[in-house]
Amino acid sequence: MSQAAIAYTQPAYSAAAQQALARKPQLFIGGEWVDSSHGALIDVEDPSTGKVIARTADASDKDIDRAVAAARAAFDDGRWSAMPPMERERIMIRLADLLEAHAEELAELEAIDNGKPKGMAMAVDIPGAASEIRYMAGWAGKLGGETPSPYALPQGAMFGYTLREPVGVCAQIVPWNFPLLMACQKIAPALAAGCTLVLKPAEQTPLTALRLADLVAQAGFPAGVINIVTGLGETAGDRLVRHPDVDKVAFTGSTDVGKTISRNAADTMKRLTLELGGKSPVIVMPDVDVKEASKGAASAIFFNSGQVCVAGSRLYAHRSIFDSVLEGVAAVAPRWAPRPSLDPAAQMGPLVSGEQLDRVMGYIEAGKRAGASVVTGGDSPTSDGYYVNPTVLADVNPQMSVVREEIFGPVVVAQRFDDLDEVAKAANDTCYGLGAGVWTRDISVMHKLVGKIKSGTVWGNCHTVVDPALPFGGYKQSGLGREQGRQGIEPYLETKTVFLKL
Ligand code: NAD
Numbered sequence: 001m002s003q004a005a006i007a008y009t010q011p012a013y014s015a016a017a018q019q020a021l022a023r024k025p026q027l028f029i030g031g032e033w034v035d036s037s038h039g040a041l042i043d044v045e046d047p048s049t050g051k052v053i054a055r056t057a058d059a060s061d062k063d064i065d066r067a068v069a070a071a072r073a074a075f076d077d078g079r080w081s082a083m084p085p086m087e088r089e090r091i092m093i094r095l096a097d098l099l100e101a102h103a104e105e106l107a108e109l110e111a112i113d114n115g116k117p118k119g120m121a122m123a124v125d126i127p128g129a130a131s132e133i134r135y136m137a138g139w140a141g142k143l144g145g146e147t148p149s150p151y152a153l154p155q156g157a158m159f160g161y162t163l164r165e166p167v168g169v170c171a172q173i174v175p176w177n178f179p180l181l182m183a184c185q186k187i188a189p190a191l192a193a194g195c196t197l198v199l200k201p202a203e204q205t206p207l208t209a210l211r212l213a214d215l216v217a218q219a220g221f222p223a224g225v226i227n228i229v230t231g232l233g234e235t236a237g238d239r240l241v242r243h244p245d246v247d248k249v250a251f252t253g254s255t256d257v258g259k260t261i262s263r264n265a266a267d268t269m270k271r272l273t274l275e276l277g278g279k280s281p282v283i284v285m286p287d288v289d290v291k292e293a294s295k296g297a298a299s300a301i302f303f304n305s306g307q308v309c310v311a312g313s314r315l316y317a318h319r320s321i322f323d324s325v326l327e328g329v330a331a332v333a334p335r336w337a338p339r340p341s342l343d344p345a346a347q348m349g350p351l352v353s354g355e356q357l358d359r360v361m362g363y364i365e366a367g368k369r370a371g372a373s374v375v376t377g378g379d380s381p382t383s384d385g386y387y388v389n390p391t392v393l394a395d396v397n398p399q400m401s402v403v404r405e406e407i408f409g410p411v412v413v414a415q416r417f418d419d420l421d422e423v424a425k426a427a428n429d430t431c432y433g434l435g436a437g438v439w440t441r442d443i444s445v446m447h448k449l450v451g452k453i454k455s456g457t458v459w460g461n462c463h464t465v466v467d468p469a470l471p472f473g474g475y476k477q478s479g480l481g482r483e484q485g486r487q488g489i490e491p492y493l494e495t496k497t498v499f500l501k502l
Contacts, residue, residue, distance in 0.1 A: 008383040010048040010340040016105045017112060020211055025057040027230065028213035030070035031223025037062040042203050042230065047115030047350040048340035050384045056206045059231030064198070064239040067227040071169045071196040072245045074224030081166050081194035083222075085141035092137035092191055095219040099130040099184070102215065106208055108342070110180060113207040115386065116304055117339070117346035128466075129184035132484075135468035136188035139489050143193065145496075156502060163496040166194035167271055168247030170492065171240035173233070173261075174209075175253045176202035176352050177307040177408075183209050185483055186250050187226060188468075193492035195248070198227045200237055202253075204352050206230040233257065241265050248272070248492065252309075255406075255432075255477050262480075273481035273491045275309065276474060277406040278434030281427035282312035282463065283417075283449060285440035286320045293439040293461075294328025297412070300437055300463035302336040302390045305348050306410035307356070309478075310435035312463050313407060315392075315414040316423050322416045326394060329412070330376040333390040336410065340385065350386040351409060357386040360409030367393050367402035367413070375414070398429060406432070420445065424452035433475025437463040456482070 013021070025041055026033040040058040045051060059067070074080060080088065099106065106129075107121035116125070145162035149155065172186035179201055190197045201209035213228040229236060233253075241249055241264045248271035251261050255276040265272050282300050284293045300312025317325040339346035351357050357380060364378050377391030391411040396403050403413050417423040427436060433455040440446055440461075450458045456473045459465060466472055466484070473482035481491050 008048075008340060008381075008385060008387070010046065011342040013112060013342075014105070014108055017108045020105070020109055020207060021054040023210065025055050027057050027059055027063055027067065028210070028216070028228040029063070029067045030227065031217060034066075036060060042232065044113065044204075044206060045353065046112050047352050048342070048385045050354065050386065053112065054207065056210070056230040059229045059236040061235070061239050063229060064231070064236055064243065067198045067229050068169060068240070068243050068245045070224040070227050071198050074222060075166070075169050075196040079222040080191075080196055080225045085143075088191065088194070089137045089140040091220050092133050092140065092188070095215060095221075096130040096133040096137070098215040098219055099126060099133070102211070103127070106180060106211060109207040109211060111341035111349070113205045114176060114179060115341050115349040115352055117341050117343070117349050119344065119346065120304070125178055125181045128178075128181045132181070132184045132188045132468050136192040136489065139189070139486075140192040143489070143493065159500040159502055161498050163498065164493045165496055167492050167494055168195060169245060170195045170197040170248045170250060171243065171246045172197055172199045173237050173240065173249070173251045173253065174199070174201055176205040177304060177309070179205040180208035180212065182252050183212060186252070189483070189489040189492050190250070191225070193489055195492050196225045198229060198240060198246075200229055200231060200240060203230070203232050238264065241270075242267070244268055246270060250491070251275070258479070271491060273483065274479045275472075275483060276477060276479045278309045278311070278432045278474065278478050279314060279404070279406050279430045280310050280312050280432070280435040280437070280455070281314045281316055281453075282437040283423050283427060283439065284315070284317040284321065284325050285438070285442065285445055286318040287441050288321070288439045290321055290324045290328055294325050295332055296437070296439060296461070296463060297325065298329045298332045298336065298390070301412040302333070302348055302410045303464060305338065305351055305388070307352060307408050308464060310457065310464055311408075312437050313412055314403065314427075315412050316417050316426060317414065319416045319418055322414070326375055326392065326414055329392055329414075333376045333392065336390040338381070338387040338389065348390065348410065351388060352386070354386055356408065357388065360388050360407055360411060363402050363405070363407045363409070364391060364393070364411060367396065367400060370400045370402075372396045372400065372402060372413070377410070398426065404430070420448060420452075424449060428452075428454050431477040434478035435459065435463075
């Protein structure tokens with residue numbers, strides 16, 4: 001089924017956005033805007049139109065070395081880590097306040113850059129980014145070691161205690177799907193722990209990270225604590241990962257790149273956290289309100305055009321309600337018909353790039369060739385932007401690439417099941433383990449499935465809910481370590497054990 005015809009006209013950009021687009025392509029290093037050493041540039045597109053709207057600097061090896069040196073100096077002289085935690089907290093809170101004060105402008109930039117509806121960015125990305133910083137700021141003054149009593153030593157002969165110290169200089173590399181939110185999720189725990197950092201946004205979506213740098217300067221962070229460099233992954237990103245003066249790498253992105261980074265960071269034994277891909281199941285049990293669950297299953301995949309690491313991309317509905325769940329998802333799909341990101345009626349925007357459009361359409365075609373049938377969508381409406389209609393595929397089997405691989409688009413594959421063990425086995429039949437949704441009113445079934453599913457997060461009667469206080473991360477090839485919550489700050493701390501002979 002094809003969606004109703006829509007006008008693909010991107011409304012005009014505001015004056016503030018035009019100003020941000022016209023900024024000189026520079027890097028934020030040591031508290032200053034500096035030119036790149038070689039002057040190479042990267043085009044930035046508006047996915048709603050496919051037009052180039054700005055250019056950013058493509059950081060050279062020399063630029064990366066300069067950024068790392070700035071972060072190293074700022075770490076080594078203690079200008080951040082030795083500051084009273086109360087003061088660090090205060091500066092971080094000031095940054096969160098500034099993000100909120102500039103929410104409208106940042107949401108527009110995110111919409112123009114990533115393609116997501118501005119309304120979604122206002123509701124999710126910008127408040128999410130600010131709350132990541134607010135939450136972690138509170139940890140700055142609550143970190144400390146322990147004084148365990150020695151176990152095998154005579155009591156009173158030896159005093160032992162632990163100190164928690166910041167890990168050092170962090171390289172933080174983020175993807176394009178939630179650019180500002182991911183950036184703030186990365187910098188917040190590092191800053192609270194007393195680390196300094198170099199942040200690299202994705203080449204497709206640098207605009208809000210650059211604006212963040214302006215706000216960092218305004219918030220009063222000492223020079224060199226936060227450095228923000230734009231550049232390509234395989235050059236600038238790679239240089240950061242291998243750099244001997246970087247102590248820790250935090251990466252969010254694809255599992256393939258995560259594996260490469262893991263190998264490249266090993267030589268210098270860098271601390272490493274990885275938030276990677278997913279192929280998350282949504283399980284609908286027969287006792288649900290079908291309309292509600294179908295709506296939930298649709299949001300689980302169509303939110304952010306399916307470009308969500310925890311997107312509910314595999315739908316498992318009980319055989320007795322399979323047809324009505326499919327009808328329910330297809331019935332709400334038109335509400336998710338893509339529109340330009342600044343159109344106030346937009347609920348879903350285009351995909352981020354032409355590359356991503358080709359990738360998603362390639363999967364849909366491969367699915368059809370392998371025998372999948374299209375329940376709704378399956379096409380890219382003609383336009384200059386990168387639009388794909390919300391798509392539901394049925395008649396699939398577990399061997400198909402559309403079932404096994406992360407598509408990262410608004411495409412869900414639907415399958416039937418008969419019993420709990422069967423669906424748990426199917427849900428776990430993947431190399432990923434990031435998220436899973438379970439829809440049922442039966443609390444016993446809910447808990448049984450929570451126990452059986454191998455994933456970092458399980459949602460009951462909802463999907464894609466996150467909170468800065470609750471850990472987020474993946475089982476299996478979906479990642480390493482956790483972000484958010486107390487667990488999210490741990491990777492930014494070393495533990496030093498001290499023994500004193502009494
Ligand atoms: P990507 O892996 O291609 O790129 C992510 C970042 O890594 C970019 O900044 C890129 O420049 C950089 N990069 C690329 N190659 C590099 C290299 N060799 N060395 C160092 N840096 C390099 O991912 P993407 O296509 O931008 O993002 C989509 C992927 O991100 C999906 O797989 C999605 O599931 C995943 N993701 C995961 C989470 C999570 O929390 N688990 C969240 C969002 C997105």
